[in-house]
Amino acid sequence: MINESYKIFITVKNMAYYWFKSFHIIGVVVWFAGLFYLVRLFIYHIEAEQEPEPAKIILKKQYQIMEKRLLNIITTPGMLVTVFCAIGLLITQPNYFKQIWLHFKLGFVVILLAYHFYCARLMKLLENGKCNWTSQQMRAMNELPTLMLVIIVMLAVFKNSLPTDITAWLFFGLVILMVVTIQLYARKRRLDKEKLLAQIEQIPQQ
Ligand code: HEM
Known part of the structure; x- marks a missing residue:
């Protein structure tokens, strides 16, 4: 009888673990989609400042x-789904608490949470017209969650055997190259736009 109850308990615990893990991953996807798009909206919001009236007012209201x-x-x-399901994962598998990869992962998650709440603060500052960030600075800031995503997912997958060999460093270099290329491309587009606007201003008015 005790044996049977124990078997049921283990089955329920394992099923709970799979449910938590599935929704933990779903939560991560939703959270990051939101974080990436939110800062993109901040960039458009800041750039709306350069538009003439009444477009400026309308755009800023819409972005808000x-x-x-x-x-x-x-x-x-x-x-919230990511964090609550992570708590569920740790309750169903408490032995993870003793593993060093989880301690590192939690450290990076704290940085990510700070980033999330800082974005909420920036949203308020933008609403009150008190945000001093330029759109370029905002673009650079948008790379931080990319870096966190790569590190946290790799820690979750490789755990304590996170590779530190040449392949791992090449992969990391590739991610940094991707981030730098995106920044340089955005800079080139901005400079091209500024050049075009300067040329338009030089055309004599009819
Ligand atoms: C809130 C703090 C978090 C805690 C305590 C936590 C904890 C865990 C635990 C215990 C697992 C199960 C590992 C396994 O069974 O293989 C897991 C899986 C996973 N976590 Fe987290 N996590 C947190 C946040 C995050 C974040 C922010 C991300 C993404 C950036 C993330 C990405 C993943 C992924 C992709 C898996 C699946 C790994 C696999 O199945 O191999 N986690 N997490």
């Missing part, structure tokens, strides 16, 4: 609405 909805309906719920 989009940012609020994105944060409250997608990004924060994604974060």
